[in-house]
Amino acid sequence: MTDDRVLATYLIESPHALEHAAEVIAGEQSSGTFVSVPGETQELKERFGARIESLEPLGTSDRPALPGSKGPKAHEGAPVYRRGRVAISFPLHNFGPSLPELMSTVAGNLYEIQELSGVRLVDLELPQAFADRYPGPGFGIDGTRRLAGVTGRPIVGTIIKPSIGLAIDALRPLVRDLATAGLDFIKDDELNADPPYAPLAERVPAVMAEIERVADATGRKAMYAFNITGDIDHMLRAHDMVRDAGGTCVMVNVNCVGLAAVAHLRRHCELPIHGHRAYFGAMARDPMLGIGFTAFQKMYRLAGVDHLHVGGFDSKFWETNDEVAQSIRDCLTPMFGDYRVMPAISSAQWAGSAVDIWGTTRTHDVIHLAGGGIIAHPGGTAAGVLSMRQGWEAAIAGVPLAEYARTRPELEAAIAKFGKRAG
Numbered sequence: 001m002t003d004d005r006v007l008a009t010y011l012i013e014s015p016h017a018l019e020h021a022a023e024v025i026a027g028e029q030s031s032g033t034f035v036s037v038p039g040e041t042q043e044l045k046e047r048f049g050a051r052i053e054s055l056e057p058l059g060t061s062d063r064p065a066l067p068g069s070k071g072p073k074a075h076e077g078a079p080v081y082r083r084g085r086v087a088i089s090f091p092l093h094n095f096g097p098s099l100p101e102l103m104s105t106v107a108g109n110l111y112e113i114q115e116l117s118g119v120r121l122v123d124l125e126l127p128q129a130f131a132d133r134y135p136g137p138g139f140g141i142d143g144t145r146r147l148a149g150v151t152g153r154p155i156v157g158t159i160i161k162p163s164i165g166l167a168i169d170a171l172r173p174l175v176r177d178l179a180t181a182g183l184d185f186i187k188d189d190e191l192n193a194d195p196p197y198a199p200l201a202e203r204v205p206a207v208m209a210e211i212e213r214v215a216d217a218t219g220r221k222a223m224y225a226f227n228i229t230g231d232i233d234h235m236l237r238a239h240d241m242v243r244d245a246g247g248t249c250v251m252v253n254v255n256c257v258g259l260a261a262v263a264h265l266r267r268h269c270e271l272p273i274h275g276h277r278a279y280f281g282a283m284a285r286d287p288m289l290g291i292g293f294t295a296f297q298k299m300y301r302l303a304g305v306d307h308l309h310v311g312g313f314d315s316k317f318w319e320t321n322d323e324v325a326q327s328i329r330d331c332l333t334p335m336f337g338d339y340r341v342m343p344a345i346s347s348a349q350w351a352g353s354a355v356d357i358w359g360t361t362r363t364h365d366v367i368h369l370a371g372g373g374i375i376a377h378p379g380g381t382a383a384g385v386l387s388m389r390q391g392w393e394a395a396i397a398g399v400p401l402a403e404y405a406r407t408r409p410e411l412e413a414a415i416a417k418f419g420k421r422a423g
Contacts, residue, residue: 005089007053007125008106008295012086013064013118013288015071015079018055022086024115026050029105030090048094053087064117065288081117083288097133099259099299102126107291118288124295126302131336134263134302139272141332141342141365144306147248147272148184148223154354155223155367156388157185158374159346164192168206171198175207179214179222181381183374185367188227190253190278200226200238208245225251225274232257235265243270252305253278259303266304274344275305285318293327301335307342307367313356315347325360332365342367349373350418351391351401351411358395368392378413387414 014021030050031040061081071079095101107121139147148155158178160166166174178186194200207224215221228238228250235257239250251274254262266273283290297308310327311319319327324345331343343366345357350373357366370388377384390411394404405411 003127003129004092005051006092006102006106006127007087007089008121009085009087009123011058011083011118011120011122011288011292012116013061013066013081013083014116015064015069015081016115018057018082018084018086019052021082021115022052022055022084022088024113025086025110025119026052026088028113029088029108029110030094048091050088050090053089054085055087056085058083058085065286066117068114069117070114083118085122092127092129097127097129099130099134099263099303102130103259103299106295111289120286120288120290120292121295122292124298126298128336130302131339135266135304136301136336136339137273137304137306137341138266138269139306140338140340144223144249144272144342144367149220150184152364153389154364154392155184155342156374156385157187157223157367157369158183159187159189159369159371160192161189161371161375163189164195166198168198168202171203172206172210175210175224176214177381178375179211180218181374182220182385183222183381185223185225185249185369187225187249187251187274187369190227190229190251190276193227193229193253194234194238200228201241204238204241204245204247208247212246221248223248223272225249227251227253227276229253229256229276232261232264235261236268239265239269239271247271249274251276254300254303254305254308255279255283259299262300262303262305269304272306273304275300275308275341277309280309281318293323294330297327297330297341298335301331301339301341305341307344310343310345312345312347312349313353315349317347321356321360325357328357328361328363328366332363344369346370351387351414352419354388354391354395355401358392364392364396373414373418376417377410378417379410383410383413386410 031045031048064081226242228235229252242250249272254275311324313321328343331341345366346369349370374384375381387410390408394401
């Protein structure tokens with residue numbers, strides 16, 4: 001794609017001819033509407049109109065993926081719903097290098113179009129002008145590893161549980177125990193940002209006192225991702241509070257604050273941004289609707305997150321392992337040089353999860369988060385942390401998990417406790 005156009009790729013379904021459906025999208029999202037209007041000259045269409053670059057038929061269905069579509073008026077008999085992959089390019093001068101306007105264009109009113117019974121944005125190719133406007137991740141993989149003090153292996157982490165409800169006096173010993181157990185990374189739950197029962201202004205100094213206390217004793221300082229999700233002015237103040245207290249990471253529920261807010265925070269931020277994708281499923285769970293992760297993560301990489309949640313292998317959520325593996329690869333695929341982000345893998349993870357993660361992605365540039373898989377380990381949290389590292393050692397060495405566990409009681413106990421759920 002040239003530097004003066006944006007290329008958006010969609011999976012579409014329509015009771016109309018695919019060519020007509022693609023033309024409707026191109027017109028609706030650029031210079032056209034449902035009828036010709038005064039001023040819509042041929043010259044204007046050529047300069048500002050979107051252009052169909054490719055169209056690949058992908059079969060048919062006898063029922064629509066989504067409700068509300070209408071077929072051709074003159075059609076007789078049961079409609080046939082045609083599916084295809086269509087690439088449409090938009091002139092950059094229609095909106096300029098603006099993430100909010102990009103979203104309005106490539107993922108705006110097209111979801112409501114009656115000629116479509118399914119539409120999903122699956123990929124984006126963006127010109128250099130976006131990199132000139134948005135600096136991307138401030139720390140990325142290398143900066144995160146430096147602050148966490150971890151090289152040559154995954155960053156092993158956990159989530160504060162219970163997710164909500166912990167008072168400050170209960171949080172302090174929990175953080176102390178987690179940091180003492182050797183965790184590289186600890187994060188707030190996405191539900192816990194600045195609640196009245198444990199305000200962030202009280203939580204930050206309490207948590208950092210425990211983190212520093214353990215660091216003084218062990219020489220290792222765990223990275224703690226404080227959830228600063230909120231209005232923009234709150235996020236800026238909260239970031240400064242974490243920074244001034246010696247913290248090394250902030251966390252934002254990116255979909256809840258939006259691209260513009262993340263980008264604004266990034267320009268202010270002096271710490272890595274841990275991007276949680278809460279309510280991503282609302283955009284992506286239906287295969288014929290919304291925005292796929294490949295396109296989604298490109299926009300938030302541009303906005304400036306340093307880590308991004310990708311789901312988990314054999315997790316409690318809806319994505320398949322293949323989809324999660326592709327999401328990991330997406331985050332690590334170079335964009336504008338080195339706009340790479342560290343994938344955060346979570347949900348029902350344990351030491352044995354490393355085998356499939358490594359086997360399908362061949363990368364240890366991940367944050368591997370386990371809640372119960374660490375904290376509920378029969379030998380305690382420290383043994384749970386060690387079992388996670390041992391699981392990765394086995395995976396990378398290509399040694400069967402059970403064989404590697406024969407001389408490693410922490411891994412052996414993890415297999416006995418958690419292995420059945422993966423079987």
